[in-house]
Amino acid sequence: MKTIWLAVATGLSMLCASGAKADDIACISTTFRLIGANDKVCISAFDDPKVPGVACHISQARTGGIKGTFGLAEDPSRFSIACRQIGPITTDISKLSDEEKVYSESTSLFFKHTHIFRTVDRKRNTLVYVAISDRVIEGSPYNAISTVPIMPWAGH
Template identity: 65%
Template sequence: MKKLAIAAALFVLFSVPALADELYCASTTFRIMGANDKVCVSGFDDEKVGGVTCYISQARTGGMKGMVGVAEDPSRFSLSCNQTGPITTDLTKLKTREEVYSERTSLFFKSTHVYRIVDPARKTLVYLAISDKIVEGSPYNAVSSVPVMPWSGR
């Protein structure tokens, strides 16, 4: 009973609810044992800037470790952010840099983060995706920008 309680506590502690909607996963490597490696596309809205939606694709490791959720996913991703509606948020009221998305990519020490960076001189929102790891991060990154423009209402 004690082991079950510890396992449940670890599951809650290290489980982060998805902040994005998973749209599609494409298998990239067939594995005889366990899940295939794949690339998954997810979409999320910037909660503080209505009218902006971002899409991130991420590599996911399969195999037996991937099937049970203990594999470390590679730090490879792509990011595209777009204006999908009117942006009425006052850019001057936003923090200069703020995290808008985070997802664990290993059981304990690695995550993918997306940050919003405000460029007031160009009236643009810049989104930066990076991967971090407690001991050593990754140079892989992706960037996307959304110029804040009037919305035609179509």
């Protein structure tokens, strides 16, 4: 029975995954734990899979202790996001969908994720990235936002 449950959970997580893969940058300890790993804030980076020239950095709280050491802790829904233009953007934003998931990361053993969606503010020629947790907290999910105004790039 455990094997079936694990297979179902793994399958559902893969369905929720997006094309962007994050690079882990660093983790900074925030709370000392006598037993197990310390609580920390970890920073990851990913490139928008459909908009070359845009990179996002996300910081997320990670729970330590014994449960955290073995990957059984539920991480809190606390994060921050910053997205920037890092090169020329040649993507025709008029062809981008109005809302698209560009990144997803599991933050607990079962069914809690941080998702990052890209929306397009066509009037302002700006890409808008919104990070949310799929665990509802007091009626609204935690969220963070970052915008990338598309600017000319030197030499292109």
